[in-house]
Amino acid sequence: MLSYIKEYFLMGLYNEEDLDIFVTAKWMSVEEKEDIIKTQ
Numbered sequence: 001m002l003s004y005i006k007e008y009f010l011m012g013l014y015n016e017e018d019l020d021i022f023v024t025a026k027w028m029s030v031e032e033k034e035d036i037i038k039t040q
Contacts, residue, residue, distance in 0.1 A: 001027060001028075002027075002028055002032060005019070005022060005027070005028060005036070006036045006039070009036050009040070010036075010039070010040065016037065019033045019036065019037070020033070
């Protein structure tokens with residue numbers, strides 16, 4: 001699941017607010033969110 005989220009974020013389909021939702025839903029950790037943002 002995380003690989004899809006990362007790919008879609010890099011494509012611009014998800015933004016940082018979407019990543020916050022995924023963290024709240026426990027689909028990913030805060031650290032994983034920060035790593036995805038850093039790769040942008």
